[in-house]
Amino acid sequence: MNILVIKCGGSIINELSESFFNSIKELQNRGYHIVFVHGGGPDINSMLEKFEIEPVFEDGLRKTTTEVLEIVELMLAGKSNRSLVHKLEAHGIKAVGLNGSDGGILTGDYIDEQKLGAVGEIQQVNTELFGLLFEKGYCPVLTPISSTEEGNKLNVNADMAAGSVAKALSADMCLFVTDVQGVLKNGQIIEKLNETETKNLIMDGSIHGGMIPKVNTALSVLNKGIEEVMIVSGKDHFYQGGQFIGTKFLQEEGVFQ
Ligand SMILES: Nc1ncnc2c1ncn2[C@@H]1O[C@H](COP(=O)(O)OP(=O)(O)O)[C@@H](O)[C@H]1O
Numbered sequence: 001m002n003i004l005v006i007k008c009g010g011s012i013i014n015e016l017s018e019s020f021f022n023s024i025k026e027l028q029n030r031g032y033h034i035v036f037v038h039g040g041g042p043d044i045n046s047m048l049e050k051f052e053i054e055p056v057f058e059d060g061l062r063k064t065t066t067e068v069l070e071i072v073e074l075m076l077a078g079k080s081n082r083s084l085v086h087k088l089e090a091h092g093i094k095a096v097g098l099n100g101s102d103g104g105i106l107t108g109d110y111i112d113e114q115k116l117g118a119v120g121e122i123q124q125v126n127t128e129l130f131g132l133l134f135e136k137g138y139c140p141v142l143t144p145i146s147s148t149e150e151g152n153k154l155n156v157n158a159d160m161a162a163g164s165v166a167k168a169l170s171a172d173m174c175l176f177v178t179d180v181q182g183v184l185k186n187g188q189i190i191e192k193l194n195e196t197e198t199k200n201l202i203m204d205g206s207i208h209g210g211m212i213p214k215v216n217t218a219l220s221v222l223n224k225g226i227e228e229v230m231i232v233s234g235k236d237h238f239y240q241g242g243q244f245i246g247t248k249f250l251q252e253e254g255v256f257q
């Protein structure tokens, strides 16, 4: 079974192009089973603004108080997930929305409760429901809210959640769909990146903000043996005639799995 995990960023959910859906259909026709993991950062920020709460980020991760967590879940599960499922279905792609806590899909733990509040990283992924949905031709669409073993809710960065899902499924491919064509430097797309080059771009500030968890997750997924890991745009065709368009992450030369 060919499995593809697609992380769909909040930056692009409301602006996904027709070409994006055509690319998804082309991949399904080529036999890929697809799991979507979505974000929703901009919608969360808009709602926080309405409540006059200032969004605070540390290296791309949202500081999550109890009050913020309620708004995060409201927007992610109530808006972003619904929008993506509606759009997929409207394009003839069978989709079912799930929260990370449904059927115990995502179990996590706090990263640094003191510094970030209720922000987690994934410790375990229960893939059983994905298998059941794949059998009937549905794409699971997952909100990255997780539970701790004690049942506390955690806000998990959607890039990191997608990476954990890709690893748990031993996916053939993991794509991060966002609002830019890939990793850019001086406005130009970088087509191929290895770990050292990526770390240097973070150090010199060329990669910043929400791109940091994305590239770090891309590298960690690659290091787990998933060979096709890319950042692509949801504004255009990211796949056409068997070719992907975006930034592809590559193992360092001389490093073998
Ligand atoms: N080197 C870079 N190349 C491209 N985008 C970058 C880079 N560094 C930071 N970014 C920012 O990262 C954003 C994508 O991350 P983010 O806003 O978190 O998107 P998403 O919601 O899709 O996860 C881009 O729109 C851009 O503003």
Ligand SMILES: CC(=O)N[C@@H](CCC(=O)OP(=O)(O)O)C(=O)O
Residues within 6 Å of the ligand: 008, 009, 010, 011, 038, 039, 040, 041, 042, 044, 060, 061, 062, 072, 119, 120, 144, 155, 156, 157, 158, 159, 210
């Ligand atoms: C801990 C943390 O940062 N969680 C993210 C979850 C949503 C997300 O990752 O959305 P994007 O993919 O649009 O960035 C947040 O609260 O914004």
